[in-house]
Structure formats: structure tokens, C-alpha cells
Amino acid sequence: MRATFTPETTARVLSRPRLLERVKAGFVVVATSRGYGKSLLLQQRHQVLLEQGQQALLYACVPDDRRVLTFAFQLTRAIMRLTGIRLFEGAQSMYASGHLTSPVGLGRAIGQDLAEYTGTLNLLIDDVDSEEVLHCLAELAAQAGSRVTLVIAGLPPLAGDLPPGVTLLTDEDLAFTPEEVRELGLPDDRYEGWPVLTALAVRGKGHPQAYVLKLAEALARRDPELLPAALLSHWTRHTPPAVLQVLGLPADYLRRFARLGWPLHASAQGVSIPDLLRQAMLHELRDQGRLRECSEALADLVQETQPIRALELRSAAGDDIGALRLVRTQLSQWQRERDWTQIAAALERHFSQLTPSELLLLARAKDAVAHDQPQIQGALALAQHAQERGAPEPEASLLLGDILLRLGRLDHATQRFQKAVLALPPDSVERLNAVAWLALCHVDRGHPGEALMDLQGMAQVLRQADPDEVPTAFVAVAAASLHVGLVAEAAQAATQAYVAYRSNPAQLDTNLRAGLHLLRTLADLGEHSRARALHASFPAWGAHRWYAAALLGWQAHSAQREGRLGDGPGDALALALRAVQAARESGYETLEMQATVRLCLIRLQRHDYGDAHHLVLKIDQRAHSDPYLAPMLSDLKAVARACVLPGVARPAASQRPALVTPRETALLLDRVHSQGSQTALYGPGILKTWENWTPLPGTARVASSLDLGLPETSPVSAIRRHRLAIQTLGALDVQLDDRPLKLSARAVALLVLLSDGQRHTVEGVAQRLFAEASTGKTYASVTLNTLKKEIGRLMPVQEVLDLTPGVYALNAALDVRCDLNEIATCPPAQLPEVYRGPLLLNAPWMFITPQQVREQVLARLGSVPHADRLRTQLRCVDAWF
Numbered sequence: 001m002r003a004t005f006t007p008e009t010t011a012r013v014l015s016r017p018r019l020l021e022r023v024k025a026g027f028v029v030v031a032t033s034r035g036y037g038k039s040l041l042l043q044q045r046h047q048v049l050l051e052q053g054q055q056a057l058l059y060a061c062v063p064d065d066r067r068v069l070t071f072a073f074q075l076t077r078a079i080m081r082l083t084g085i086r087l088f089e090g091a092q093s094m095y096a097s098g099h100l101t102s103p104v105g106l107g108r109a110i111g112q113d114l115a116e117y118t119g120t121l122n123l124l125i126d127d128v129d130s131e132e133v134l135h136c137l138a139e140l141a142a143q144a145g146s147r148v149t150l151v152i153a154g155l156p157p158l159a160g161d162l163p164p165g166v167t168l169l170t171d172e173d174l175a176f177t178p179e180e181v182r183e184l185g186l187p188d189d190r191y192e193g194w195p196v197l198t199a200l201a202v203r204g205k206g207h208p209q210a211y212v213l214k215l216a217e218a219l220a221r222r223d224p225e226l227l228p229a230a231l232l233s234h235w236t237r238h239t240p241p242a243v244l245q246v247l248g249l250p251a252d253y254l255r256r257f258a259r260l261g262w263p264l265h266a267s268a269q270g271v272s273i274p275d276l277l278r279q280a281m282l283h284e285l286r287d288q289g290r291l292r293e294c295s296e297a298l299a300d301l302v303q304e305t306q307p308i309r310a311l312e313l314r315s316a317a318g319d320d321i322g323a324l325r326l327v328r329t330q331l332s333q334w335q336r337e338r339d340w341t342q343i344a345a346a347l348e349r350h351f352s353q354l355t356p357s358e359l360l361l362l363a364r365a366k367d368a369v370a371h372d373q374p375q376i377q378g379a380l381a382l383a384q385h386a387q388e389r390g391a392p393e394p395e396a397s398l399l400l401g402d403i404l405l406r407l408g409r410l411d412h413a414t415q416r417f418q419k420a421v422l423a424l425p426p427d428s429v430e431r432l433n434a435v436a437w438l439a440l441c442h443v444d445r446g447h448p449g450e451a452l453m454d455l456q457g458m459a460q461v462l463r464q465a466d467p468d469e470v471p472t473a474f475v476a477v478a479a480a481s482l483h484v485g486l487v488a489e490a491a492q493a494a495t496q497a498y499v500a501y502r503s504n505p506a507q508l509d510t511n512l513r514a515g516l517h518l519l520r521t522l523a524d525l526g527e528h529s530r531a532r533a534l535h536a537s538f539p540a541w542g543a544h545r546w547y548a549a550a551l552l553g554w555q556a557h558s559a560q561r562e563g564r565l566g567d568g569p570g571d572a573l574a575l576a577l578r579a580v581q582a583a584r585e586s587g588y589e590t591l592e593m594q595a596t597v598r599l600c601l602i603r604l605q606r607h608d609y610g611d612a613h614h615l616v617l618k619i620d621q622r623a624h625s626d627p628y629l630a631p632m633l634s635d636l637k638a639v640a641r642a643c644v645l646p647g648v649a650r651p652a653a654s655q656r657p658a659l660v661t662p663r664e665t666a667l668l669l670d671r672v673h674s675q676g677s678q679t680a681l682y683g684p685g686i687l688k689t690w691e692n693w694t695p696l697p698g699t700a701r702v703a704s705s706l707d708l709g710l711p712e713t714s715p716v717s718a719i720r721r722h723r724l725a726i727q728t729l730g731a732l733d734v735q736l737d738d739r740p741l742k743l744s745a746r747a748v749a750l751l752v753l754l755s756d757g758q759r760h761t762v763e764g765v766a767q768r769l770f771a772e773a774s775t776g777k778t779y780a781s782v783t784l785n786t787l788k789k790e791i792g793r794l795m796p797v798q799e800v801l802d803l804t805p806g807v808y809a810l811n812a813a814l815d816v817r818c819d820l821n822e823i824a825t826c827p828p829a830q831l832p833e834v835y836r837g838p839l840l841l842n843a844p845w846m847f848i849t850p851q852q853v854r855e856q857v858l859a860r861l862g863s864v865p866h867a868d869r870l871r872t873q874l875r876c877v878d879a880w881f
Contacts, residue, residue, distance in 0.1 A: 031159035111143025142540035216280035230281035359386035373587035394420035408590020448483035730837025
């Protein structure tokens, strides 16, 4: 256990209420250069919280906390010591429930455990020096909500890319104000703006650097055996005797430093000295010729338990050979735990000595911690260099394809994935995953048929593979199928991918682009509730600004599909504008153009034709250099021309319908020209994706049929289908076109009965649902009238119900989904997704009981592959299984 010791400090503490007020926010990051007093600020905030009677943990990271697994373990132990509650142990703990390795997964588990805590916990984390730890803490804060306030302190790189809502304090915020300078007693002409610890600024009379050099020189003359203490991260009374022995430190070294009157201050783990003073001591130790000897001796001692600290010691001592040898013993573990910050820092120091495989790993690490496009381009150049040096295949091609895809270099990415596929064994899961990425490239290039052909060659592997291992393949099948009009196949594959990601959210942490592809596909299929549920599993904060911009792009896409076309901040227009801005600020030109295409389509749907036409011209200027834009531009220009110029001759149909435009193009061209041939071109897929298209009423200019050259009767109305979704397992919920219906239990049961697609008589309904009543026909009629009244609030009743006298049935054109029916028809692998809990229509009059439903599910499982895993998932929602 890390010992804590609070010494008597000789350092004067400057009260800084303006800063203490700012760190009260829920999530604060203090990212400043060394010496600005961030540690002192956290200590003061900690003291204030304790005086207010609040629970507060001040935790200072050590070098080995760059390993996120180590950090998570130490943090959870410290929280349990503080609260006295075993929050992270036992069967109920998410943190203790599995082998979590990703930073986001660890943060999510710890945050979910803390969400069950009854009080408010204040976490103050100092000396954070890892992107992964920062992402872990961000996810923790997102999951714990108001249960936790979080203040993180570290060096300026910590502020590289923060999520929305985070309060950031930088050098400028923590630098001394003129009033604080006067309070310290420093004359304005002597104070050089040096933002170091208060005691050093005062005692050095504005020249702290010269002051600490004098202190170190005096120590070297009077008490040189104390100099090796600079190699310790913290000073405590409980420093292990073995450490004292190898450094030659006396057992009472801490007391002897206190007698010197140095500016010591308490930290979470013991006593810290200013970094400026530490460096001065190390300089003196080097001058005496003892630095390498002491560093190597301490490194040998702590190498097994603190490998990162040992690595720092060897590097500081100039032992490059020993440092690289140590790095190579740790690389596999760091890679498995995704400690990319540590990998990048460790390998970059030895760049000229790295093997091609190590160069490739360095490129992967640099890509993982990059914040913007220039940094990703640097990772790309490094990966290309590794491949030229002979890095192994297919790893090199897969990494290059991954980076090129994010940079928008679609044709080059396709070539890399093709090379990776050829290097992998036939009929292997690894090859299937590479083919899936190649197929997604084909889809983005406007060749969904070619994507399906590639995937068909791996069909046998896909059928035999565990869905949790190949979610990207199902995403690719769904996206490609939808683009060629195979809506049922697209929906089935999308469901498989959705179930895989929902049951194992860690897949999303390392495969965000495939997850975003799935979100778009679900939105195009009209599966908005599933898309929102999947979005909730995404990390609260991605490593790249690309992630934030891409997520805004999907939100705009989804809002447009749902018909949210107003001027509110959560509507499609505002989200698309934010996506364009976010992509532009981070330098992702392709992502900016994709968001601009989405913005153009939204402008068209809002009838803002002048703005849309201007955007088309802007996109046209870039199309020759951007492979993402080429396949969609002809469709987009045709739409814009058809809207702006009534009566224009029909333009040639695009032979390469692309991801964002087939629905809009087919719909608008068909409405403008009313010839219907576009329906034949795009197939039945547009019947599903047209459903969300509705004109926006009340805009400044609402297009009429005369405006667009339309006939008075649009052919679109003939194919519009409404969606009815009925959930009875785990919850009672009925949605009509994603809008809730407020119904009694009997009315829900009536809809369940009618969802079989049959035409029922009033006698049959009365016998099935009202057998206990003497006037069952009357009750059935009253229930039907109640149902009609509720449906009538949203749309004409005849669009949902068959109004033939004496017949109880749903409109044959209605798209109906009922979980009770899906239990009998869905693939067994989807049962955990469909069965969300026991049947809640648990009444004597119901024609099926909860136990009968359970037995039906169990019978369907039978001896299918992975049946045990499926039953485990079902047990999470119903202990009967």
C-alpha cells in the first residue's frame, strides 16, 4: 500500500480564490507547464473539500500509472479505502466482473460502479501523463454522472482534445496576476513572470532558477549523501529499506531535508519537491559522477514491479542498451493493454535501433494518440517507412489501409486492404475481417455489388464464425445489401452486428469506424431506437478529433432521417453545420466534404434551394481530388438542378449510387419527373429508405407542385408505409412511426393478436381476449374504438387498421414488428436481443403466458452453436434461464 506522510512545510501558500472557484465544476482539466502550481491548486481544493465535510480523494500518478490497468487498480483501491465500501469487489461490481483491458471499458466499469454510490465523491487526480488514463477518466465521469466531480492535472499535451463541457485551465489561467505578485512581495521590476511554486518565487526574489541551483550546490557540499533522493518519485517515512540501501540514503533523510528548510509540500503519496529543484539536484549528482550508478542500481531493484519507472531511470542515466532491452520485454503487454502513449514514448527514443516490426508498432501507437490530421499523416509516413523496411504482412497493409481510410484516401486504402487479403490464409476469420474492410471501401466508392461479391466468397466462414468475432463483416453485408435494394438481408445483417456490439461494447472501443457505418445503416433502415441504443455504447470521448466530427455527421444524418428539419440545436441543420465546422477545425478535408454533402441534402429537403446550389458548386470544385465525392456528385447535381430549374430534362442516371444519396436522388428525381424509372434503377431498397422523407411545413418557402414542376398527385404517396413496433417482453411499449401510443394492456394485447397478419372476426377476438366477460363482443368493440381514437391522434386510422366492417385486422401495407412474433422467427443468435425480459402482459385473459414464452425461447435454442453463451445473455434479463 502506498504510504502517505504530511510533513511540516516551510512553503508559503498563496490563497488563489479565483482558481478555487473555477475547479468547482463537474469535470475540470488543469493542463499547464511545470511550475505553475497545479499540484498546489489540487491540494488546496482537497483541503477545502475536507473542511466542508465532503469525501475527496487526492491521487498523484506515478510513472507506472501510465499503464491504464495499473492506474485503474490503484484508483479503485484508493476509493475503497476512502469510502470504506467494497465498491469494486463482489458479484455486483462491473469492474470486478471481467477481464477489462481497454481504457474506455475500464472507465465505463468504474463509472457504473460509482453510479451506485449513495454520496458524492470528489476525485482530484494529479500528474496524469497518459492519453489512455485521460480517456478512462473521461468515460468514468460520463458514466458516474453527478455522483462524481473530477479534477485532472497534467502537462499541456493533456489539453490536446477535450470533450464538450470540460473546464480547461492553462498556463494563462494559473500565471500570477499583478495583485498576486504584490502579495508575494515581489517588485514588478524584479519579477520576470516566472510562474513557479510560490515559495521558490518568493525566496528567489523573482529568480527561482538561480535560487534552486544555490540550494543544490550547498547540499552537494554539506550533505552529498542526500542528493540521490532526487531519483525518488515521492519522499515518505516508509521508503523501503532496500531502496535506501541501493541509493545510499540515510533512514532519516526526510527529517534532514526538513531541517534544511527547503520548500517541501505535501502530496497524495508523501512529500514532493518542485521539479526545478529536483533537476538541480540531479545535475549535481551527475557532476559527482554518481547519477548513472545510482539510477541503474535503483532500476535493477524496481524493474519487476515498476518497469516504466525503471525505464525512465535507465534512459536518464544514458543506458540506452539497457533501456531498449527493457522496452522489448514489455512491448507485448503494453500492446495487449493498448497503452499507446507509453509505447510511443518508449520506442521513439530508440528510433534508429528499431526493427521493422517495432517501427510498425510505433506507427500504430502514434496514430492511436494523434489528435488531428497532420499528426495522423505523420503516423502514415512512419507506417510506410516500416513497410519499406520489411514490416510483416498483412499487419503493415492493414494499418496503412486503416490510416488511409481515415485520411480520405479511399483508392489507396482499397489497394492496401486488397494486399492484406491476399496475404491472409483462405477461409480464416482474419481474412474475413480484412475482406469486410475492403467491402466497406467498395461501398464508399459506390460499388456495393463488388462489395457483395467479395463477401460472398467468404460466406462459409461468416456462417461458421462467432458473430462476436466478426461484427465488421455483418456491418459490410448490411451496408452493401441496402445499397443494392436487398432490404431484408440488410436488416438481418445489421441486427447481427448490433447484437454483437451491444453484447460486447469493447468491440466499439477499437472499431469506431465500423460502428459509425452501422449507425448510418440503422438510420437508413429506419431502426432509430436501435441506433440510439448503439450510440449510447460508444465512448464518451474518442482519441481523435476525427471521432467527434464523424459522430456529429452521424447525428445530422440520423436527425434528417427522423425528419427533424427545424432550426433547433438538436435538428439536422444545426448538427450538420457543427459537423462541417468540427471537421474543418481538425483539418479532415474529406470528412468536411462528406458533412457538406449531408448539409446540402438537408438544405434541399428544407427547400433552401439557393443555399443548396451554392454548396453543390463548392463540392464540385473538390470532386476531382476526393474519391469519396466522385460517385455521389452526379446524383447530387441532378437533384439540385431538378429542384432549382423546374421542367429541366431528365439527367442521366448515375451508375454509381453512393452511401448518402440514393434515397434522396431517387425520391427527388421521381417526384420532379414523375416517370418512376428511378424506382427500377434503385430497386426495392428505396421503399424502406423513403419512409422518413417528409416536407418541412412552415419554412420561409415551402415548395409547391408548381415550384418543382410536380403533378398534383405525387407517386411517393402510393408507396409510403408506416411502422408499428410492439414490445411486450421486459417492457410495454407501442410505437407508431417512432411515436408512442398510450394504450391499455388489453389494447396492446389486441395489437399483438392482430400482428399475425390474419383477418379476425369479432367473435374470435372476444373469445381470445375477453372470454371471462359475458359481453365479450361489446368489450372487443370498445377496445377497438379506443385503439382507433389513439391512432387518430397521429394519422388517418385507415393507414393502420383495416376498416372493413366485422373484420379486425391491420392494414396490409403496415410494417409491423412484434417481439412475441420475432421469438418464433428470428435467428437463434438474435434471441437475447429480442427477449428483453419476461412477458409483461401477465393476466388470466392473455392468450399466452410468460412461462410459455420462456419455454418457446428455450426450445429454439436447442443445441445451436454458442447456446451456452446465449443462455448466459438471457439470464441477465430473466433469472429463469
